[in-house]
Amino acid sequence: MLRESWVIYALGSAFFAALTAIFGKVGxxxxxxxxxxxxxxxxxxxxxAGIVSLRDEWQKLDLISARSWLFLVLSGIATGLSWLCYYRALQLGPVSKVAPIDKLSVALVIVLGILFLGEKLTWAVALGGSLILLGSIVIIAF
Structure with missing residues (x-):
């Protein structure tokens, strides 16, 4: 399972997200x-931009479909709003509560993935999402 590249990248994402919370709280x-x-x-x-340049991965912008543009712009707007909320929450609250509550996004994306992308709900995904939700409720309540 860990040999699949997406798992390695997802673990990297989690690690760097943890550093983001700590560095952001101090910053x-x-x-x-x-x-x-x-x-x-x-x-x-x-x-x-540096990574794309070093890897020579630039593509002509007119080759990107209108659909891709639309959803990348929407994703960018959502990301920006998420970051604004996240940094304000970090400023006002303890990182040990803000970051885990922020990860409610995992449970939300499970539901949205089912509703809008047609992804299947397995028992493992349902259980994991439920535990994340329960953990966030515990963190918020206490």
């Missing part, structure tokens, strides 16, 4: 959370 102290999000976004843009 947002004494700074407007929206400005902190802007700084983070500029850094991300520079890093990703």
């Amino acid at each position: 947002v102290q004494g700074l407007n959370s929206n400005q902190a999000t802007l700084i983070r976004t500029v850094v991300i843009l520079a890093v990703i």
